[in-house]
Amino acid sequence: MELTINPQTKISQLLEIDRDLVIKTLIGLNKKFSRLKNPLLRNLLVKRVSIADACKISNTEIADFMWSMKQIGFKVTDDTSVENNIAVLTAAFQEPLDYLELDVRPVLAQDKDPLKEILAAIKKLEEGQGLKLVNAFEPLPLIHLLVDKGFSFRVEHPEPNLVIAYFSKAGSIADETVTIPLTVPAADNDQFDRLLKRFDEHRIIFLDVRHLEMPKPMLAILEQTPSLVAGSALFVYHKKIPVYLLPELEKQGLTYVFKTIGPADINMLIYKK
Known part of the structure; x- marks a missing residue:
């Protein structure tokens, strides 16, 4: 295998x-990695999780992780130091007036991803209020996501398999710049048609997610976006504008536009400039 890996490799x-x-191989190393067998959790989280993150979540030594990957052909860098890009933000944590508490362990016990419930809770936060998230492991992917949105955090481990993460936003929690989900963008039919003409039909991937239950449309789209390059596009038939997906598309450097066809019928064009 040509890939050389280090603790920051996703x-x-x-x-x-x-x-x-x-x-x-990872399940043989630590049974906690069996979560990777769940397509929902795997597709939604692994793009944000580095080897260092995964080791911290599963309580696995990085050296052991690297050794196991080396056994199946990966090249391993000699430098196994870990860069912590978010720990510094814990010092800026400001205790809010009170907390909205959310326990996601029952959701995880059903092999479901709690991101939708977490984002809904974030949206409900009032000024001066923070989120108290009760979990079975340290939610590093979520920490990365909310840090990007301007939140600070602190984490407690009161007992084995119990992690409490506190999230706070300096100033007004209701600041529009960190509102999740985003305000639904307006469809622009004329712009959609103009942009569509720029792409050769052989460079367009067509994807119909209207028959899928939430959150499978989002996952299906995210499976296709890594293959997009300049000059290619993803044409999505959707029932609605997927507001929870948009921040992830922007993070990937992708642009999108919508066209309204009818009730519960939206066309979406995703492309890289």
């Missing part, structure tokens, strides 16, 4: 090489 990069072998 888990998604490993899975792109040989998903089944990597997952099987």
Whole structure:
């Protein structure tokens, strides 16, 4: 395998090489990695999770993780130091007046992803209020996401398999710049048609997610976006504008536009400039 890995390598990069072998090997190392077998959790989280993050979540030594990957053909860098890009923000944590508490352990016990419930809770936060998230492991992917949105955090481990993460936003929690989900953008039919003409039909991937239950449309779209390059586009048939998806598209450097066809019928064009 040509990929040389280090603690900052994303888990998604490993899975792109040989998903089944990597997952099987990691489960042999630590049974907590069996979560990677769940397509929903895997597709939604691994793009944000580095090897260092995964080791911290699963309580695995980075050296052991690297050794296991080396056994199946990955090249391992000699430098196994870990850069912590978010720990510094804990010093800026400001205790809010009170907390909205959300326990996501029952959701995880059903092998479901709690992101929708968490984002809904964030949206409900009032000025001066923070989020108290009760979890079975340290939610590093969520921490990365909310830090990007301007939140600070602190984490407590009161007992084994119990992690409490506190999230706070300096100033007004209701600041529009960090509102989640985003305000629904307006469809622009004329712009959509003009942009569509720029792409050769052989460079367009067509994807119909109207028949899928939430959050499968989002996952199906995110499976296709990594292949987009300049001059190509993803044409999505959707029932609505997927507001929870938009921040992830922007993070990938992608642009999008919508066209209204009718009730519960939206066309979406995603492309890279």
